[in-house]
Amino acid sequence: MNLLSISGSPHVHSDESTKKIMWRVNLALVPALLVAIAYFGLNALLVSLIAVASCVLFQWLIEKYILKVPTTIGDGSAVITGLLLAFNVPSTVDMMWIVVIGALVAMGIGKMAFGGLGKNPFNPALVGRVFLLISFPVQMTTWPVVDGIFPMNFDVATGATPLGAFKEGALPADVTLWDAFLGHVGGSLGEVSALAILLGACYLLWKKVITWHIPVAFIGTALVFSAILWLVNPEQYMDPLMTIFTGGIMLGACFMATDMVTSPMAKSGQLIFGFGCGLLTIIIRNWGAYPEGVSFAILLMNSVTPLINRWCKPARFAA
Amino acid sequence: MKTFKMGGVHPEENKISNDAAIQVIPVGAQMVVLMNQHLGAPATPVVQKGDKVKVGQLIGEAQAFMCANVHSPVSGTVAKVEPVKDAFGLLKPAVHITVEGDEWMETIDRTPDIKRECTLEPAAVVAKLKEMGIVGLGGATFPAHIKYSVPEGKKAEYLIINAAECEPYLTSDYRVMMEHAEEICIGISILRKALGVPNAYVGIESNKPQAIARMQEVARQFEGIVIEPLKVKYPQGAEKQLINAVTGRKVPSGKLPIDVGCVVSNVGTTFAVYEAIQKNKPLIENILTVTGKKLPTQHNCLVRIGTTFADIVKHTIGELPATTGKVISGGTMMGKAIVNLDAPTVKGNASVLVMDEGEARRAPETACIRCGKCMNACPMGLEPYLFSSLVKAGRTEEAQQSNILDCIECGCCFFSCPANKPLTDEIRLGKNRVRAMMAAKK
Numbered sequence: 001m002n003l004l005s006i007s008g009s010p011h012v013h014s015d016e017s018t019k020k021i022m023w024r025v026n027l028a029l030v031p032a033l034l035v036a037i038a039y040f041g042l043n044a045l046l047v048s049l050i051a052v053a054s055c056v057l058f059q060w061l062i063e064k065y066i067l068k069v070p071t072t073i074g075d076g077s078a079v080i081t082g083l084l085l086a087f088n089v090p091s092t093v094d095m096m097w098i099v100v101i102g103a104l105v106a107m108g109i110g111k112m113a114f115g116g117l118g119k120n121p122f123n124p125a126l127v128g129r130v131f132l133l134i135s136f137p138v139q140m141t142t143w144p145v146v147d148g149i150f151p152m153n154f155d156v157a158t159g160a161t162p163l164g165a166f167k168e169g170a171l172p173a174d175v176t177l178w179d180a181f182l183g184h185v186g187g188s189l190g191e192v193s194a195l196a197i198l199l200g201a202c203y204l205l206w207k208k209v210i211t212w213h214i215p216v217a218f219i220g221t222a223l224v225f226s227a228i229l230w231l232v233n234p235e236q237y238m239d240p241l242m243t244i245f246t247g248g249i250m251l252g253a254c255f256m257a258t259d260m261v262t263s264p265m266a267k268s269g270q271l272i273f274g275f276g277c278g279l280l281t282i283i284i285r286n287w288g289a290y291p292e293g294v295s296f297a298i299l300l301m302n303s304v305t306p307l308i309n310r311w312c313k314p315a316r317f318a319a
Numbered sequence: 320m321k322t323f324k325m326g327g328v329h330p331e332e333n334k335i336s337n338d339a340a341i342q343v344i345p346v347g348a349q350m351v352v353l354m355n356q357h358l359g360a361p362a363t364p365v366v367q368k369g370d371k372v373k374v375g376q377l378i379g380e381a382q383a384f385m386c387a388n389v390h391s392p393v394s395g396t397v398a399k400v401e402p403v404k405d406a407f408g409l410l411k412p413a414v415h416i417t418v419e420g421d422e423w424m425e426t427i428d429r430t431p432d433i434k435r436e437c438t439l440e441p442a443a444v445v446a447k448l449k450e451m452g453i454v455g456l457g458g459a460t461f462p463a464h465i466k467y468s469v470p471e472g473k474k475a476e477y478l479i480i481n482a483a484e485c486e487p488y489l490t491s492d493y494r495v496m497m498e499h500a501e502e503i504c505i506g507i508s509i510l511r512k513a514l515g516v517p518n519a520y521v522g523i524e525s526n527k528p529q530a531i532a533r534m535q536e537v538a539r540q541f542e543g544i545v546i547e548p549l550k551v552k553y554p555q556g557a558e559k560q561l562i563n564a565v566t567g568r569k570v571p572s573g574k575l576p577i578d579v580g581c582v583v584s585n586v587g588t589t590f591a592v593y594e595a596i597q598k599n600k601p602l603i604e605n606i607l608t609v610t611g612k613k614l615p616t617q618h619n620c621l622v623r624i625g626t627t628f629a630d631i632v633k634h635t636i637g638e639l640p641a642t643t644g645k646v647i648s649g650g651t652m653m654g655k656a657i658v659n660l661d662a663p664t665v666k667g668n669a670s671v672l673v674m675d676e677g678e679a680r681r682a683p684e685t686a687c688i689r690c691g692k693c694m695n696a697c698p699m700g701l702e703p704y705l706f707s708s709l710v711k712a713g714r715t716e717e718a719q720q721s722n723i724l725d726c727i728e729c730g731c732c733f734f735s736c737p738a739n740k741p742l743t744d745e746i747r748l749g750k751n752r753v754r755a756m757m758a759a760k761k
């Protein structure tokens with residue numbers, strides 16, 4: 001007989017693993033990707049593929065040649081960063097090379113510089129996205145106009161997003177709430193369809209990858225805050241439902257603010273985190289220089305996550 | 320259905336030995352009886368080499384406060400009194416007996432009749448529990464006479480019988496309930512009267528419907544025994560969680576159940592109480608489950624304490640399968656891996672659980688993704704991930720301030736960690752360091 005092995009208890013493990021969690025998130029992003037391909041065509045597909053491939057490649061290169069550690073690209077986390085980065089840029093031909101730079105910043109500075117998965121304080125995809133927004137302001141705000149289903153042409157007409165148009169004066173008259181919900185509006189590649197994003201979020205809730213706390217606090221705060229502003233002055237401020245269905249609130253609240261690594265661990269902390277994200281988003285949208293503030297809001301709240309973790313402890317069994 | 324409020328997990332139940340009736344394991348030729356089979360100081364041997372002993376004769380006397388008597392499980396001659404390695408490789412004082420015949424003490428009632436009447440006063444019951452060496456059989460082996468001596472100024476309001484058997488694989492409590500329900504109820508009545516509480520509540524998880532039905536049927540003939548089916552959730556059988564499930568009360572940090580008016584006793588212990596009080600039989604036998612997914616047969620067996628694990632294997636499954644990877648005494652969540660199969664069994668052992676090579680190895684550890692699953696699974700509302708980093712960094716004082724000593728080592732954190740981090744191991748290390756630090760400060 002073999003020698004017996006010994007170990008401390010417990011001697012069994014749930015079948016949960018980091019890999020499973022990460023691939024579930026990737027699966028949950030598929031509906032939004034399909035909508036993006038349907039509305040923005042080949043461009044969206046290519047930008048996404050390039051972003052994912054570059055993120056995976058950069059992580060592999062850094063792990064192999066700089067950190068000299070066994071590679072972890074199989075865990076799927078680099079794929080998430082790639083998809084989210086692609087989802088946060090316009091689907092234009094220019095992006096097919098710009099997104100590679102974004103991937104390098106996201107993986108290199110956003111993630112691997114801190115020691116890799118689990119150690120980064122900021123959401124890597126958002127680090128990459130904000131870097132691109134500041135470095136390539138023109139290309140990052142040139143939005144293709146949705147035109148039919150699965151356009152095959154690379155050169156597409158461009159126009160403003162609902163948020164951009166609103167910042168300049170008023171919403172385009174032909175944009176309905178229904179368009180915004182389904183995603184038939186201009187915007188970043190993966191953020192347009194609230195429906196597709198919610199579908200993915202429901203899957204994550206069902207699989208217990210995320211809990212309701214951050215998304216509900218985020219979207220709820222944005223809804224309530226914008227409703228108050230809208231009631232005060234409907235001429236100057238956007239309709240609250242339009243507010244949450246346009247721009248990146250849905251994608252941010254469901255997929256980026258919920259990033260386990262960079263959000264608080266206790267439920268109470270998650271509510272505070274979501275509240276802060278919602279509040280900052282509406283403040284930036286209405287009084288900031290940019291028409292959209294989701295990325296900045298989440299990054300700012302990421303920076304206070306360690307503090308929130310310090311204050312918000314789980315309720316003890318009995319003190 | 321009731322359950323505890325906070326945290327918990329649901330491991331695969333694997334109660335595959337449920338239907339195996341309790342079988343008697345023959346006595347070995349040489350028996351080794353450890354002197355510390357209980358929480359606290361070891362008993363002092365009161366026999367010497369060459370002494371003749373009978374079954375049930377006192378061989379180790381409780382001289383310290385936190386201690387329990389030890390009795391000979393066999394008859395024969397004392398071969399030597401010297402330490403021996405226990406199942407986990409630790410040297411323990413022991414009495415070695417060469418078995419001759421099977422001669423029992425005359426005081427022990429060996430008839431199969433069930434004796435229902437008990438007229439002993441509470442103080443006499445407690446004294447007899449001490450005399451008979453009764454300890455808690457749920458795992459902690461807490462001396463029963465201390466548990467049932469309610470300190471002055473405190474009052475017991477609830478007697479809770481722990482029949483949750485929430486550990487995967489274990490079925491010995493289940494079998495005792497199925498085969499000895501009446502004796503258990505008599506034992507419960509004795510303890511209930513000794514404590515002077517109106518009702519005893521028997522907490523049984525709902526995955527044992529037959530045991531619930533059997534106990535309900537028998538308990539009807541007794542006064543003040545309430546069967547309480549509980550929703551299946553691990554660690555329901557942990558003392559604080561069971562109290563919370565049954566009464567809604569919470570034992571504060573560092574306090575005992577009696578501080579919230581509760582006394583908890585394992586169902587196997589109540590059977591031992593019956594035998595001790597009504598039959599004058601000391602705690603010399605134990606019921607163990609012999610189980611494992613890859614074993615050809617499953618068993619529940621009655622063994623004399625001191626029988627080696629190897630002998631139990633020999634008389635049940637013959638030999639361990641060639642692919643055995645790990646042997647555990649206890650369940651898969653809190654049981655301990657056995658390092659020495661030739662070691663004798665002790666009062667607290669509940670099983671010989673055989674795991675295959677494939678199940679015995681842990682998956683490699685990956686990076687913590689701060690998912691918080693350990694925190695949500697913790698039934699004590701602690702932060703296992705935080706302890707992990709504090710312990711690794713040697714920040715013992717902070718670990719203490721974060722209440723690491725509240726941890727009951729149930730294993731829910733490690734069980735649910737997607738990164739496979741050995742959180743429970745790290746916390747155990749941290750607890751030991753905190754205790755050492757506190758001892759040094761005194």
